[in-house]
Amino acid sequence: MRGSLKLGRIAGIMVEIHYTWVFVFALVTYLLANGMSELVASPVLAWAVAVVTSLAFFGAVLAHELAHSLVANSYGEFVERITLFAFGGVAHLNDEPPSGAAELWIALAGPGMSLALAGVFGGGVILLKLGPPSLEVVHFAFLYLAVINLILALFNMTPAYPLDGGRVLRAIIWIATGRFDRATRVAARIGQAFAWVLMGYGMLLTLRGPGAVFNGLWMVAIGWMLSSGARGSLQRLAIESALSGVTVEQIMTTAPASAGADWSLQRLVYEVILPQRTREVPITWGGQTLGVVNANAVQRVPQANWPVMSVTQVMEPLNPRRLLSPDAPATEALKVAGGGLGPGYVVDAYGALLGIVTEQDLLHAIQIGAWRQQGMAQEARIGRAGGPPGYVYPVPPATPTAPQAFPEQAAYDDGAASHSAPPAVGGGQSD
Ligand SMILES: [Zn+2]
Incomplete structure (x- = not known):
């Protein structure tokens, strides 16, 4: 996420x-310090x-x-990053879970952890109640942490996708019907309705x-975040269904511009980068x-050196995740070019x-896929209405409906982590 500091x-x-x-x-x-200042004499201690709480x-x-993340990784879903932000945390999943069971356990793991922490802090609350009055401020801190973890578990278990509870619902429908698309559609619509409420x-x-x-504004922000998460999933589904049955070979640009390893930078610039208007050359x-040369890397070399420098001197290795097999499903290319890795190499x-x-190839393929589906739907309607048998309805070119932007990768958004925090502490102060 842009504007983030890496902790480790x-x-x-x-x-x-x-x-x-x-x-x-x-x-x-x-707000915590305000609440605690009534329990201890020293404001520094409060x-x-x-801060510790x-x-x-x-x-x-x-x-x-x-x-x-750990449960996801045990299912082979690679989680690279966790971002903590104003509304809680996000674990960035590389892909949708491989099965309904995987989805179920990945989704339950988070609230399960929060519930366990609520139990631990709740136990601490009971023990501290027996302690001396000087520990009252620690008792307050434990009570706060027990309540906030309980709220975290309960709020996230709301059956509104993309909250954890919505993912549980999707997993259950997925397991029951065996259909990922239907499960996502139902869970995402409920999620959108909840977000609007x-x-x-x-x-x-x-x-x-x-x-x-x-x-109030906090709730609006969380609702908006959930709504866009649900919409992103529906969009992703539409894209995937438009690309279903399509292979990488069918959508790729053949004979892409490339350069030999014995070329100079001068030749690369004047024979490929400028005439082809490309930013990256294999x-x-x-x-x-062998690798790729990025136009930015060429720009960093003084122009006087272009004739004498080899392309291999500024070449970068190709990320193996960008390599695609020609018979792979087109959705694999979507993960590469749509995932911000740059064009996929077949x-x-x-x-x-x-x-x-490239991203352009994918948008084109999604557009054609969407038209094809509209055509088939219309054909089916005409068929039911008693139209001529075998009549192929022309593809309507006027109303493109394919989404024009790629949705975010699947992510575990946990909203509202801190939404209830201020009232739980501030109580009297905020009103
Ligand atoms: Zn969660």
């Missing part, structure tokens, strides 16, 4: 913090406990996301007075693709370059 890796997963997180962290800490809260959000309620809340404006030698079993699949 846990179990191979990069953990990063988005700048919006800082504001919510500050707000939660402030602030110190508040706040960090523990965000640690709990991270633990929730890690639980999703949340946004409507949030707007009404803002009218109740200045004290409720923050909570370098081939003896039928093999190579045969011997590594020879057959073609490339």
Whole structure:
């Protein structure tokens, strides 16, 4: 996510913090310190406990996301990053889960972790109740953490996709019907309806007075986030269905421009980059693709050196994830070119370059697929109405409906992590 600070890796997963997180962290800490200042004489102590409690809260959000990620990785779903931001955390999944059962366990892992943490902190609350009165502030912190983890588990189990509960619902429908597309459609529509209710309620809340404006806007923001998540999934589904049955070979651009490993930069610029208006050129030698040269890398070399420098001196290795087999489904190319990796390179079993699949190739293929489906649907309607048998309805070119942008990759968005935090602490102050 843009504007994020990388903290480091846990179990191979990069953990990063988005700048919006800082504001919510500050707000939660402030409200906690306010509540705690009534329990201890020293304001410094109140602030110190508040900061630690706040960090523990965000640690709990991270633990929730890690639980999703580790279960996902055990199913081969590669989670590279977890981002903590204002509305909670996101575990970025590379792909949709491979099966309904995988979806079910990945989705349950997060709320399961939050529930377990609520239990641990709840146990602490009971033990601290027996302790001396000087521990009252710690008791307060544990109570807060127990409640917030419980809220995290319960809110995320709302059966509204893309919340965890919506994913559980999708998994159950998927397992019951064996159909991923139908399960996604039902779960995403319920998710959208829930998101609209949340946004409507949030707007009404803002009218109740200045004290409720923050909570109201917070709900609107979470509703909007959930709605766009659900819409993204429906869009992805439409794209995948438009590409169903299509292979990489059918949509690739054949004979892409390339350069030999013995070329100079000068020749590369004047024979390929400028006339073809391309930003990236594959370098081939003896039928093999050795790597790619990016136009930006060429620009960094002083022009005077172009005639004497070889393309191999600025060549970069090709990410193996960008290599595609010609008979692979076109949705594989979607993961490459639509996933921001750049064009996919189609190579045969011997590594020879057959073609490339660019974002443009994919958009074109999605468009044609969408028309084909509309044509088939219309044909079916005419058939039912008693039209001539075998009549092939012409593809209507006037109303393109294919989405023009690629939706985000599948992600575990956990909204509302901190939504209930301010009232749970501030209680009297915020109203
Ligand atoms: Zn979750």
